[in-house]
Amino acid sequence: MPTLPPGFRLQRETNTEEFFINMGPQHPSTHGALRLALRMDGETIVELVPHFGYIHRGMEKQAESMSYLQYIALSDRQDYLTAIQNNLGVVIALEKGMNVGVPEKGEYIRVMLQELGRIASHLVFFGCFGGDLGGQTCLLFGFKEREMIHDILEEVTGSRLTTNFFRPGGSRYDVPETFIPRVKAFLDHLEDSMRDYERFLSKNIIVLERSIGIGVLSKEDAIAYGCSGPVLRASGVNFDVRRVNPYSIYDQFDFDIPVFHNGDCYDRYKIRIAEIHESMKILRQCIDKFPKEGPWRSKEKPVRLPEGRYYSEIETAKGLYATYVVAATTGEKPYRIHTRGPSFPHIAALNKMAQGHKISDLVTIMATLDPVIPEIDR
Amino acid sequence: MGIINYAPKILDPIPGGKYVVNAIDYVVNWARANSIWPLTYGTSCCAIEMMSSSMARYDIARFGSEVFRSSPRQADLFILAGTITRRMAPAIQMLWEQIPGPKYVIAMGACTISGGPFIYDNYSVVRGAQNLIPVDVFVPGCPPRPEALFHGLLTLREKILKETCRHPWHEGKPKDVSTMDRYREAAKTWAALEEMKDEAMAEARAKFKEEHPDYKSAYKPVRVKKEDFPEVPRVPFKRFGLTQSELFAKLREKFPKVTVHTHSEDPIEDVVAAIPADRPLEVMVEPEDYLSIVEFVKSSPEFNMDYLIDVTAIDYDDHFDMVTMLRSLEHGHKLFLCVQMKKDFSIPEEKRATSLLASVKSISHLYPGAEVKEREVYDMFGINFEGHPDQRRIFLDKDFVGYPLRKDFTHPQMIRRPV
Numbered sequence A: 001m002p003t004l005p006p007g008f009r010l011q012r013e014t015n016t017e018e019f020f021i022n023m024g025p026q027h028p029s030t031h032g033a034l035r036l037a038l039r040m041d042g043e044t045i046v047e048l049v050p051h052f053g054y055i056h057r058g059m060e061k062q063a064e065s066m067s068y069l070q071y072i073a074l075s076d077r078q079d080y081l082t083a084i085q086n087n088l089g090v091v092i093a094l095e096k097g098m099n100v101g102v103p104e105k106g107e108y109i110r111v112m113l114q115e116l117g118r119i120a121s122h123l124v125f126f127g128c129f130g131g132d133l134g135g136q137t138c139l140l141f142g143f144k145e146r147e148m149i150h151d152i153l154e155e156v157t158g159s160r161l162t163t164n165f166f167r168p169g170g171s172r173y174d175v176p177e178t179f180i181p182r183v184k185a186f187l188d189h190l191e192d193s194m195r196d197y198e199r200f201l202s203k204n205i206i207v208l209e210r211s212i213g214i215g216v217l218s219k220e221d222a223i224a225y226g227c228s229g230p231v232l233r234a235s236g237v238n239f240d241v242r243r244v245n246p247y248s249i250y251d252q253f254d255f256d257i258p259v260f261h262n263g264d265c266y267d268r269y270k271i272r273i274a275e276i277h278e279s280m281k282i283l284r285q286c287i288d289k290f291p292k293e294g295p296w297r298s299k300e301k302p303v304r305l306p307e308g309r310y311y312s313e314i315e316t317a318k319g320l321y322a323t324y325v326v327a328a329t330t331g332e333k334p335y336r337i338h339t340r341g342p343s344f345p346h347i348a349a350l351n352k353m354a355q356g357h358k359i360s361d362l363v364t365i366m367a368t369l370d371p372v373i374p375e376i377d378r
Numbered sequence B: 001m002g003i004i005n006y007a008p009k010i011l012d013p014i015p016g017g018k019y020v021v022n023a024i025d026y027v028v029n030w031a032r033a034n035s036i037w038p039l040t041y042g043t044s045c046c047a048i049e050m051m052s053s054s055m056a057r058y059d060i061a062r063f064g065s066e067v068f069r070s071s072p073r074q075a076d077l078f079i080l081a082g083t084i085t086r087r088m089a090p091a092i093q094m095l096w097e098q099i100p101g102p103k104y105v106i107a108m109g110a111c112t113i114s115g116g117p118f119i120y121d122n123y124s125v126v127r128g129a130q131n132l133i134p135v136d137v138f139v140p141g142c143p144p145r146p147e148a149l150f151h152g153l154l155t156l157r158e159k160i161l162k163e164t165c166r167h168p169w170h171e172g173k174p175k176d177v178s179t180m181d182r183y184r185e186a187a188k189t190w191a192a193l194e195e196m197k198d199e200a201m202a203e204a205r206a207k208f209k210e211e212h213p214d215y216k217s218a219y220k221p222v223r224v225k226k227e228d229f230p231e232v233p234r235v236p237f238k239r240f241g242l243t244q245s246e247l248f249a250k251l252r253e254k255f256p257k258v259t260v261h262t263h264s265e266d267p268i269e270d271v272v273a274a275i276p277a278d279r280p281l282e283v284m285v286e287p288e289d290y291l292s293i294v295e296f297v298k299s300s301p302e303f304n305m306d307y308l309i310d311v312t313a314i315d316y317d318d319h320f321d322m323v324t325m326l327r328s329l330e331h332g333h334k335l336f337l338c339v340q341m342k343k344d345f346s347i348p349e350e351k352r353a354t355s356l357l358a359s360v361k362s363i364s365h366l367y368p369g370a371e372v373k374e375r376e377v378y379d380m381f382g383i384n385f386e387g388h389p390d391q392r393r394i395f396l397d398k399d400f401v402g403y404p405l406r407k408d409f410t411h412p413q414m415i416r417r418p419v
């Protein structure tokens, strides 16, 4: 069982009694079906134990009887805020097994959709963060721009949320002609609105009071628990798969990896805003270099993987998303597929962050972790 | 609203009372149908579309449902957005019971209608919300678009408008959770119906052939011309940190028993050197060595494996492979340790499905993040972790029988995917 950090003292002067609070599985600020059991002393959290499994859908068992291509559709349903990124994670693992490459235009399509997905996810974070702090208007703002990304995704992939788009060697379809102008228009719009939004939250006194110094995750703890993505980088670790193990063509773009050092809620908020800007930078470079001509996918081959184990990792909006495919025999069906989602370690580290804070701070911390529960439970 | 339901009894005998009852109906229904407040509830993907529908673009306020209540006691409508698992089922019934009547339920998405993408080979998903609570409107889609949800809302509105004092809303009963297995019956009936249909179709076809012996279809199949795509080579992978040969040599120096999985007769160094650069090195280690190897690679400055990616396992006929994925944040190399554990076949055969078949040392004191991952492996495979501080089931209920990711796992609720 997790124990108290050394040096932690109960405030006995207030003469309170310890008691338990159950939060979830149906609670608006647990971002899905997560249950937290809290041991409280007055309003202070003494200990927190997360209970998972309320949305355990048995995807890994199902995958054993599916073909590789069918599994891509299941991966949509893991982190549904950025379904398009999960698709890529699975597809890269398959490509390693099939030994196929992707033509240049296909790679550009991939990178652009990846970054659009990242922006979409961070906009939901922006909305939920504001919403959880009591500013429901933020939700409206965040989803306003997100709808524009949904429009683009719908035009390209045919679906708003569950995209099921990439295939080994490229993607299902070519992008329509309107794709590039639309992305351009969207970026111009987003640039303006981001300026407004930042003014709205970043210097808001309520946000500052409720997030600076709250839920601090030290660098050592962040690494030890296996956190990744913005949560890890807000604690001062410069780790981004796009930089350390570049997949697709991420090594051809000029962008920064924002790193913050305090590891508190405010840094986790700021880093996501900074990442939206970096994504916009990548998208602008893509628009400039986007190849007009050329094939957008490589030769179609049956998706059969030779015997072996294949591993891929990508950086989704939430962090390190890894797929581990085990092919026991050469064929169209996996022996086992395992997914490593980024949110799982974050919730495991939640106890470390929440201890000693008030219960209303827990809501802030949960919001800045930006977890997606079905991706934890799978 | 109990008193209104008596209105017909009192007013109908009075001359003209009928019209008064109708007027009451009109007013009550107008009020009810135009402010249906939903409960903030969502478990998975469909919840995002539900949120989208309440945001600026779609604006659910046009239909009077913008007030999402967080407490069931203030809500009228229960939008079941997202998959329902067996573990969540009691919570859903409790929520439904807490909503004061008249209450309505919209089942949003394929999952709440039939199980959706999770019908086959699944042991944890409830196949349809109607097995738990009475549902008024079903909205198909995976996920349904916000427009579809609105259509469901309008359909519900129509239903509400049809309720009268003479036929008031009546409370259904939640279903007994233990009878959730009615799906199997339904599947049997369905299969029988399909068979009947097939026979009827075959008969009709035979009859048609008899009557029109030289009938030829005017339809000619057209094949869309396939575009030709070139074959593209894979881009070589840029490597960081130690190479696989270096990693392997250094590890072998200290632990001579480590190997890699191979079918060829070549010397092991050549096999390691032949692994493509984009694949991590996966070494096979003995269960006894496992803990000391992890301790070594974590503390040695050359390896410096400070980051645990994941712990998972694979089930084979007679052994488990447990894979521990490690990486070094400083250097950038990865190392996968594959522990091969023989299954303990001294356990009598009928007890094997429910007992722990293998055991290995826990590494959660080295990597705190391993605690939940090892719990997951324990839950899914039934592998015991010695020295784990909190070894409980993580995703499944305490009383769940069996370990789902073993290949021989069976569950009464599981339906095999037709091949």
Ligand code: SF4
Pocket: A077, A162, B044, B045, B046, B047, B081, B082, B083, B108, B109, B110, B111, B112, B116, B117, B141, B142, B143, B144
């Ligand atoms: S119906 Fe589809 S989108 Fe909705 S919860 Fe189920 S899997 Fe997700």
